[in-house]
Amino acid sequence: MSLVFTTISAISGLAALSAATIGILAWERRKVTGARYLAWLMLAVTLWSGTAMLELSSTLLRDKIFWSKVEYLGTLTAPVLFFLLAADYNQLERALRPRAVLLLLLVPLLSMGLAMSNEKHGLIWSSFQASPSGYNLLIFNHGPLFWLLVAGYSYLMMLLGSLLLLRTLHYYPPHYRGQSLILMLGAIVPWLGNLLYLSGHIALQGLDPTPLCFAITGAIFAFDLLYLRMLYVVPIARGNAFNAMGDGIVVIDRDKTILDINPAAANLFGKPAAVLCGQQLHIASLVAVADHDGSHQVELNGPGSRSILEVRAFPIRESGVTLGGRMLVLRDISRQRLAEEALHQAYLQLKTRIDEIETLQETLREQALHDPLTGLYNRRYLEETLGREISRAEREQRSLTFALIDLDNFKSINDRFGHIIGDTVLCALADLLRTYCRQSDIVCRLGGEEFIVVLPSADQRNGWMRLELLRRRFSDLRFQADEHTFQSSFSCGIACYPDDGSSFSSLYQLADLALYQAKAKGKNQVLLHGADMPMPQQASSAASHKQASQRAQESPES
Numbered sequence: 001m002s003l004v005f006t007t008i009s010a011i012s013g014l015a016a017l018s019a020a021t022i023g024i025l026a027w028e029r030r031k032v033t034g035a036r037y038l039a040w041l042m043l044a045v046t047l048w049s050g051t052a053m054l055e056l057s058s059t060l061l062r063d064k065i066f067w068s069k070v071e072y073l074g075t076l077t078a079p080v081l082f083f084l085l086a087a088d089y090n091q092l093e094r095a096l097r098p099r100a101v102l103l104l105l106l107v108p109l110l111s112m113g114l115a116m117s118n119e120k121h122g123l124i125w126s127s128f129q130a131s132p133s134g135y136n137l138l139i140f141n142h143g144p145l146f147w148l149l150v151a152g153y154s155y156l157m158m159l160l161g162s163l164l165l166l167r168t169l170h171y172y173p174p175h176y177r178g179q180s181l182i183l184m185l186g187a188i189v190p191w192l193g194n195l196l197y198l199s200g201h202i203a204l205q206g207l208d209p210t211p212l213c214f215a216i217t218g219a220i221f222a223f224d225l226l227y228l229r230m231l232y233v234v235p236i237a238r239g240n241a242f243n244a245m246g247d248g249i250v251v252i253d254r255d256k257t258i259l260d261i262n263p264a265a266a267n268l269f270g271k272p273a274a275v276l277c278g279q280q281l282h283i284a285s286l287v288a289v290a291d292h293d294g295s296h297q298v299e300l301n302g303p304g305s306r307s308i309l310e311v312r313a314f315p316i317r318e319s320g321v322t323l324g325g326r327m328l329v330l331r332d333i334s335r336q337r338l339a340e341e342a343l344h345q346a347y348l349q350l351k352t353r354i355d356e357i358e359t360l361q362e363t364l365r366e367q368a369l370h371d372p373l374t375g376l377y378n379r380r381y382l383e384e385t386l387g388r389e390i391s392r393a394e395r396e397q398r399s400l401t402f403a404l405i406d407l408d409n410f411k412s413i414n415d416r417f418g419h420i421i422g423d424t425v426l427c428a429l430a431d432l433l434r435t436y437c438r439q440s441d442i443v444c445r446l447g448g449e450e451f452i453v454v455l456p457s458a459d460q461r462n463g464w465m466r467l468e469l470l471r472r473r474f475s476d477l478r479f480q481a482d483e484h485t486f487q488s489s490f491s492c493g494i495a496c497y498p499d500d501g502s503s504f505s506s507l508y509q510l511a512d513l514a515l516y517q518a519k520a521k522g523k524n525q526v527l528l529h530g531a532d533m534p535m536p537q538q539a540s541s542a543a544s545h546k547q548a549s550q551r552a553q554e555s556p557e558s
């Protein structure tokens with residue numbers, strides 16, 4: 001094989017070298033969308049340019065024809081790979097499936113077979129002649145199948161690929177159009193080169209600048225795909241996010257016509273997004289809130305279903321300028337609302353339970369501090385509160401009367417009339433004490449027939465007088481048991497703070513002592529601790545009560 005390198009063949013070699021370099025770079029980053037097909041395209045261009053260089057350098061006609069046949073491998077596959085690159089860039093997965101790629105390569109394969117066997121039919125080129133340019137160029141007179149299968153099909157692929165790139169120009173938002181334009185520019189270069197070649201409007205007749213143009217396109221694409229690529233990913237990702245979002249998004253114009261709607265919103269409306277686009281927004285509750293910025297709650301009633309939506313409406317703005325349309329973001333909060341309602345119900349039930357428990361606790365506390373028979377406070381309550389009362393009396397430097405009351409001859413009442421009547425007497429005494437004692441007094445039943453009355457602020461004299469009055473009132477009461485009427489009485493011992501002590505035990509002990517003395521002196525009387533006799537000025541009344549006491553003692557047994 002004899003070769004002569006000319007400037008033109010050197011340019012083709014340079015184009016092959018550039019395409020190979022770009023191809024390697026693209027292959028290394030083949031995971032980037034479009035880069036894999038750019039690598040394949042550059043391989044085709046390398047083959048195309050490389051064989052073109054050999055054809056241009058060959059001096060023998062036989063060699064020239066051989067290399068031009070091999071050149072068809074690059075010539076025929078480059079437009080198909082250009083189309084696949086554009087499809088990949090547009091993320092048209094279907095066009096990239098192996099079966100689709102094989103289909104696309106059928107025509108180039110057929111054309112290749114025809115080129116290889118052209119001597120037999122002359123359908124790809126019928127004749128050739130040396131170019132008058134003097135640059136060792138060969139001019140082919142192309143046959144009908146060249147125009148149909150090689151040129152026609154290549155143009156079709158280039159046209160479809162270019163249209164796909166044009167689509168990205170429309171598809172991307174305005175601020176990304178600069179990068180899309182670069183791609184378009186890259187796509188135009190091979191068109192121009194090939195048109196020049198096929199139309200014969202090139203200074204050096206027979207020279208096909210298309211592979212060189214493809215190498216330039218490859219360089220532009222590589223810059224665009226490998227370096228500016230990330231800028232394109234963002235809007236595509238945004239588009240994907242729009243479609244994948246769980247929240248519904250509806251874009252409407254001034255007339256409430258749906259301009260765009262994502263699958264989530266279409267799902268809420270019960271119709272495909274493609275059908276809804278271009279239709280009027282027909283849901284009255286949404287129309288009502290669409291023009292009002294902010295968050296709204298809307299009910300959506302479908303056939304047999306009811307959804308509660310949280311709708312956020314806002315104008316569409318770009319760079320601070322409000323455009324005509326509005327955007328509605330819809331979130332189905334039905335489940336959340338149901339959960340909230342269930343939670344509220346559970347809260348109400350829980351609150352009712354807690355209230356019941358609190359009431360029960362209060363009742364239990366009350367019961368724990370009260371005597372069940374008479375309803376008076378019990379000893380526990382007295383022990384809890386007496387300390388406080390004594391502290392207060394100490395602070396206020398006042399006296400406190402502690403009176404221990406014990407029914408007289410109560411056993412004989414029980415024995416004669418039974419326990420139920422005995423209980424009636426106990427309750428009657430309790431009622432009397434409750435009635436005549438003050439709010440600030442503490443009245444409690446200690447147990448059995450023993451009661452304690454604490455009179456805050458009452459000194460010995462005052463305390464004795466009040467207890468004496470109670471004693472008289474009680475002894476005046478008449479009880480009925482069957483046909484019998486009887487009376488009862490009590491004896492009372494009094495101890496006072498601060499003279500007799502300052503604790504429950506000391507006051508109780510001394511009051512008990514006084515009570516014992518009162519019993520010993522004939523019962524039915526009130527005795528102060530430390531006083532051998534009742535209060536002097538009350539002595540006469542005490543004497544008369546002694547008689548009453550005797551009467552009381554006798555009465556139940558009579």
Ligand SMILES: Nc1nc2c(ncn2[C@@H]2O[C@H](COP(=O)(O)OP(=O)(O)OP(=O)(O)O)[C@@H](O)[C@H]2O)c(=O)[nH]1
Binds near residue numbers: 420421426447
């Ligand atoms: N009905 C009734 N009787 C009770 C209750 N608690 C105690 N008793 C009775 O009260 C009586 C107390 O009797 P005693 O301690 O002998 O006292 P008394 O008969 O009053 O004698 P003196 O205290 O000396 O006057 C006993 O018969 C007890 O059974 C009660 O809750 N109800």
